[in-house]
Amino acid sequence: MKIEGCVALVTGANRGLGQALVEALIVAGARKIYAAARDESKVLTSDPRVVPLRLDTTNPELIAAAAARANDVNLLVNNAGVLSSFRLLGGGSAALAADFRTNVFGMLDVVRAFLPVLARAERAAIVNVLSLASLASVPTMGGYSASKAAAYSITQALRAELGAQRIEVLAALPGPIDTDMVKSLDLPKASPTDVARGIVRGIAGGEEEIFPDPMAAQMGELWRSSPKEYERALGRF
Numbered sequence: 001m002k003i004e005g006c007v008a009l010v011t012g013a014n015r016g017l018g019q020a021l022v023e024a025l026i027v028a029g030a031r032k033i034y035a036a037a038r039d040e041s042k043v044l045t046s047d048p049r050v051v052p053l054r055l056d057t058t059n060p061e062l063i064a065a066a067a068a069r070a071n072d073v074n075l076l077v078n079n080a081g082v083l084s085s086f087r088l089l090g091g092g093s094a095a096l097a098a099d100f101r102t103n104v105f106g107m108l109d110v111v112r113a114f115l116p117v118l119a120r121a122e123r124a125a126i127v128n129v130l131s132l133a134s135l136a137s138v139p140t141m142g143g144y145s146a147s148k149a150a151a152y153s154i155t156q157a158l159r160a161e162l163g164a165q166r167i168e169v170l171a172a173l174p175g176p177i178d179t180d181m182v183k184s185l186d187l188p189k190a191s192p193t194d195v196a197r198g199i200v201r202g203i204a205g206g207e208e209e210i211f212p213d214p215m216a217a218q219m220g221e222l223w224r225s226s227p228k229e230y231e232r233a234l235g236r237f
Contacts, residue, residue: 001075001123001124001125001168001170001203001204001206002123002204003025003028003029003030003075003200003203003204004028004029004030005029005030005031006025006030006031006074006075007030007031007032007033007034007070007072007073007074007075008025008030008032008033008034008073008074008075008076008077009033009034009036009053009066009070009073009075009076009077009114010022010025010033010034010035010036010077010079011036011037011055011057011077011078011079011080011110012036012037012057012079012080012081013035013036013037013043013079014035014037014038014039014040014042014043014044015042015179015180016177016179016180016181016192017079017129017174017177017179017192017195017196018035018037018079018080019035019192020192020193020195020196021077021079021129021196021199021200022035022045022050023193023196024193024196024197024199024200025075025200026047026049026050027197027200028200028204030049030075031049032049032050032051032072033049033050033051034051034053034066034070034073035050035051035052035053036053036054036055036066036080037052037053037054037055038054038055038056039054040052040053040054051070053066053069053070054066055110057078057080057102057106057107057109057110058101058102058105058106060109063109063110063113064113066113067113067114067116067117070114070117071117072117073114073117073118073121073124074118074121074122074123074124074125075124075125075127075203076110076111076114076118076124076125076126076127077127077129077199078107078110078111078126078127078128078129079129080102080106080107081102081103081129081181082098082099082102082103082181083099083141083144083181083182084096084098084099084143084144085098085099085141085142085143085144085146085147086140086141086142086143086144087139087140087141087142087143088142088143088146091143095143096143096146096147099143099144099146099147100146100147100150103144103147103148103150103151104147104150104151104154107128107151107154108154111126111158115162115167118167119165119167122166123166123168124166124167124168125167125168125169125170125203126158126162126167126168126169126170127170127171127172127199127203127210128151128152128154128155128169128170128171128172129172129174129199130148130151130152130155130171130172130173131144131145131148131173131174131175132173132174132175132215132216132219132234133145133148133149133234134148134149134151134152134171134173135149135152135173135223135227135230135234136223136227136230136231136233136234136235137149137231137234137235138234138235138237139235139237140237152171152173155169155170155171156171159208168206168208169208170202170203170206170207170208170209170210171208171209171210172199172202172210172212173209173210173211173212173216173220174190174195174198174199174211174212174213174216175188175189175190175213175215175216175219176188176189176190176215177189177190177191177192177195177213178190178191178192179192187237188215190213190214190215190216194212194213195212195213196212197212198210198211198212198213198216199212219233219234
């Protein structure tokens with residue numbers, strides 16, 4: 001996917017990795033970027049290429065309105081996500097449902113809404129920002145891991161469904177990122193800027209699985225060589 005001159009939309013773009021992705025796309029030469037957030041007034045930018053856009057990925061009406069307004073998109077970056085559910089046996093169903101509502105169903109609803117827009121483009125791409133926990137569970141975040149695993153499975157299914165339509169479907173699989181989502185967790189974390197740059201490089205390179213930071217790259221090699229050892233490694237977190 002060529003970044004220079006593209007029209008992108010990034011969900012969850014008002015802070016953290018989403019904000020860093022908008023900035024990385026600007027540097028890479030995107031022509032326009034819709035920075036989508038539940039409260040578009042929190043998208044802080046002075047760059048004329050950035051268009052704040054109201055979008056709550058759990059609200060079908062707002063999704064439809066966003067797709068109608070951003071009708072020139074050819075790069076969709078599904079970044080919005082939540083972390084509500086931790087250990088499966090110690091948490092309730094409501095927290096697990098919240099993770100699935102945003103990380104799985106919300107992501108898929110956004111893809112469905114923007115598919116007619118993407119299909120009109122000569123070339124288009126969907127990038128689902130997932131996690132190393134998509135490939136094996138982190139027990140301390142078992143509910144979140146399950147939602148990201150489901151999102152990865154959906155990404156694979158979309159890749160097969162949309163391949164004939166010239167729409168690339170990529171999975172970004174970062175390790176822990178230094179954002180508000182995991183600030184309470186005692187883990188080594190990559191900077192949002194570095195992760196965003198790695199994701200944009202992966203998009204430009206057409207990598208179906210993007211491991212955008214050093215920890216992710218190391219774990220990605222382990223996953224490719226031994227999925228069982230990868231599972232054991234994440235099980236120690």
